[in-house]
Amino acid sequence: MIAQQLVNGLMLGAIYVMVAVSFTLFFGCLNFLNFSVPALFMLGGFLTWALVQMGLPWVLAVVGALAAAALASLVVERLTWRIQRGGPPLIPLVSSLGFLILFENLVLVRWGSDARSIPSPFGDANIRIGEVVVGIPQLACLVVAIGLVFGLQFLLARSKLGRGIRSVAESPETAAILGVEVNKVVPRLFLLAGLFCALAGVMFSLSYQLVSPFMGDQVALKGLAAMVLGGMGNVWGAVIGGLIIGVVEVFAISGLSADHVNVVVYGLLLAVLIIRPTGLFGDAALGQQKL
Amino acid sequence: MLEAAHLSAAYGPVRALDDVSLTVGQGEVMAVLGANGAGKSTLLRTLLGLMPGAGGSVRFLGEDITKLSAPERVRRGLVLVPEGRRVLTSLTVEENLLMGAYTRRDTPGQAELDAIYDRFSNLAARRHMKAGVLSGGEQQMLAIGRAMMAKPKLIMLDEPSLGLSPRLTAEVFALIASLNAEGMSILLVEQNALLALEASRQALVLELGRAVVAGPSAELLKDDRVRGAYLGAAA
Ligand SMILES: Nc1ncnc2c1ncn2[C@@H]1O[C@H](COP(=O)(O)OP(=O)(O)OP(=O)(O)O)[C@@H](O)[C@H]1O
Ligand SMILES: [Mg+2]
Numbered sequence: 068m069i070a071q072q073l074v075n076g077l078m079l080g081a082i083y084v085m086v087a088v089s090f091t092l093f094f095g096c097l098n099f100l101n102f103s104v105p106a107l108f109m110l111g112g113f114l115t116w117a118l119v120q121m122g123l124p125w126v127l128a129v130v131g132a133l134a135a136a137a138l139a140s141l142v143v144e145r146l147t148w149r150i151q152r153g154g155p156p157l158i159p160l161v162s163s164l165g166f167l168i169l170f171e172n173l174v175l176v177r178w179g180s181d182a183r184s185i186p187s188p189f190g191d192a193n194i195r196i197g198e199v200v201v202g203i204p205q206l207a208c209l210v211v212a213i214g215l216v217f218g219l220q221f222l223l224a225r226s227k228l229g230r231g232i233r234s235v236a237e238s239p240e241t242a243a244i245l246g247v248e249v250n251k252v253v254p255r256l257f258l259l260a261g262l263f264c265a266l267a268g269v270m271f272s273l274s275y276q277l278v279s280p281f282m283g284d285q286v287a288l289k290g291l292a293a294m295v296l297g298g299m300g301n302v303w304g305a306v307i308g309g310l311i312i313g314v315v316e317v318f319a320i321s322g323l324s325a326d327h328v329n330v331v332v333y334g335l336l337l338a339v340l341i342i343r344p345t346g347l348f349g350d351a352a353l354g355q356q357k358l
Numbered sequence: 359m360l361e362a363a364h365l366s367a368a369y370g371p372v373r374a375l376d377d378v379s380l381t382v383g384q385g386e387v388m389a390v391l392g393a394n395g396a397g398k399s400t401l402l403r404t405l406l407g408l409m410p411g412a413g414g415s416v417r418f419l420g421e422d423i424t425k426l427s428a429p430e431r432v433r434r435g436l437v438l439v440p441e442g443r444r445v446l447t448s449l450t451v452e453e454n455l456l457m458g459a460y461t462r463r464d465t466p467g468q469a470e471l472d473a474i475y476d477r478f479s480n481l482a483a484r485r486h487m488k489a490g491v492l493s494g495g496e497q498q499m500l501a502i503g504r505a506m507m508a509k510p511k512l513i514m515l516d517e518p519s520l521g522l523s524p525r526l527t528a529e530v531f532a533l534i535a536s537l538n539a540e541g542m543s544i545l546l547v548e549q550n551a552l553l554a555l556e557a558s559r560q561a562l563v564l565e566l567g568r569a570v571v572a573g574p575s576a577e578l579l580k581d582d583r584v585r586g587a588y589l590g591a592a593a
Contacts, residue, residue: 230453231460234446241444243408246432246461246508 071199072317078205078274080313081212085267086290087297087305088216092260095300096236097253098156102163103143104290105283106170107261110136111268113174116185116278125188133265139170140261144254167283174280182279185272208270215263216306223302232256264290289316292336298349307347312336359384359543360405360436360512365414367397367404374400375412376567382512382560387534387544389554389575391588392564398547399441401564402514405545406438407431419511433461435511439518441547443501447490451481454489454500458507466507474503477533495526502533512543519550531557551588555579563588 086108093101111132118128147162192203223229231252234242239249264287271286272278293312297304312332319331339347360382367375375397382388392398404412407428415424418436426434446454455474459466475482478499484492489500498518505513515534519527531553538544548554555561555575563571563584571584578584 227456227460230449230457233449233453234457234460237446237448238444241440241446242457243428244406244438244440244444245457245504246429247457248427248429 068198068321070197072321073314074199074201075205076314076317077310078202078209078313079317080310081205081209082267082271082274082286082309083290083293083312084216084306084309085212085270086264086287087293087309088219088302089260089264089267090287090291090294091300091302091305092219092256092263094294095302096232096256097148097152099148100156100160100163101143101260102160103140103147103166103170104260104264105287106167107136107140107283108264108268108271108287108290109171109174109278109280109283110139111265112185112272112282113178113268113278113280115269115272116183117178119185129269132269133262136265136268137258137261139166140257140265141254142166143261144257148253148257149250171280171283178280180280182277182282185276185278187273187276189273202274204270204274208274211270212267213306215266216302219259219263220302228252228255289332292333296336296339296346298346301346301348304346304348359419360545361417362405363415365401365404365412365416367400367409367412369400374567375404375409377414378562378564378567378569379414380562380569380572382543382545385538385541385543386560387538387546387558389551389558389561390545390547390564391551391554391561391584393587395566396564397567398564399516400567402438402440402516402545402547405514406436429461432508433463435509436514437505437508437510437512438514439501439505439516441516441520443494443497445489445492445497445500445504447488449489450486451489451492451500452485454504455507458504459509461508470507474506478503494521495523495529498522498526498530499533502530510542512545513537514545514547516547517549518546519548519553527553551584552579555584 086104089104090101093099114132114135115128118131119125123131143163143166147159147166151159151162187204189204193200194203223232231242231247234245234247235249235252243249268283289312290309293308294305296311297308315335316328316332319328323331363379365375365378378401380388390398390401400409403409405416407426415422417423418431418434423431423434446457449457452471455471456466475485480496481500481503489497492500518530522530527550534544534546534557546554546558555578558575561573561575561578562569571578571581
């Protein structure tokens, strides 16, 4: 059954990968630890449920939820990053934490705190490969997540927008001298990174069929851990970190118990950081030019 | 082609530029001299539109660009090679060149890149290396090549010889002369006053943010105040 656990772990890890990549975009490009990420994740997942509840077909519900999360991400850009950039980096961090609590509680006020079950459009369809059962939605998540990360890397590496983002990441002043409109590039980055974690929220809700206003907290904390484990600010580090955490989590549940999960996951994280303080693929200059 | 009138700029309470006017003619080289902190870089940043709250007016190619943003000015061909080169060290040499063309609406072709590589053969061999590994001289060439990718009409160079050996300094000045011979207008900020005056037709001396001397470079070379303060000769 080791193969089964491995597959389950990778599929759970795909969600962490998406969240970790989102954190990494904010941190690697803007040196901004954006704590509104868990809320964007939740908005993606929860609003999908809410819109389905209101009678929308699920495709439209997903689009609507993603649009709402993207808008929320732009609000965070406008009201934290743009206003507070250049000052102490703790200030946008704390503001984004404020937005996390605000968004979660707005949802709480409107829909209550109960966890809701969301019907999956895929049912519990699965395929069997020998002994191993692979859920279709989870498999779709893994494929989509890996595909999107490759797409993102291609965008960053090859496109004009990607070069603009990397220039702003290295030096907003130099980018401005070259005629890059920092105030146009940064919102696009917020949009991109916000959509990444909102889509992770959608995937999570469709795979595990459960949403709640605080669903982002646990998942995003693991996404954050995945980013740190992989090496802050490095997209491939975030991918490997996310997959490792997913696999370790699943093995901890089946080998020990659900209660042990966080002890094992975060114990591993701390152990890695004690041996390699910059994470698995990071190097010394934290938060700078690491895309 | 560039006419600036009554420019002023400040960093918070610190006044860095005070009522400076200048005119650079088509195809002309103008030099800006001044001691450290005189406001030379601030003048160029103001001309590019990077100083919030700057006063005065700027015309470029017959158009009032005072209210235009830096990207709009770059797109019109007013381009800055900043002090300290400021290459993007985490991007490759070629990506730096492409960033020079960022404001252009068309996509620069391979022929344009090749033209830059022909001029700067050191860059050609290193086109796929990170710009951070280049030597100081190579970085200066890259910064100038990057500016050329914007299809500039007027290049502003902020202390291009800073930190370079005499041989490389001579190379940079030879490059300035050849760009100018091709018709490029140039606004040159330099610490090396003698070289700058010899390379330019007009010159302007800044002191504490004010223009204290201005005129043809040949006359400034003979001016006692300029000779005393900037050419190391007894006044
Ligand atoms: N970012 C800044 N914040 C505050 N003050 C600044 C800033 N940049 C420059 N100044 C001040 O403005 C004045 C003019 O600076 P500027 O850089 O334009 O001088 P400069 O003539 O280019 O000097 P240098 O030859 O050393 O490059 C100086 O007094 C400087 O201290
Ligand atoms: Mg200067």
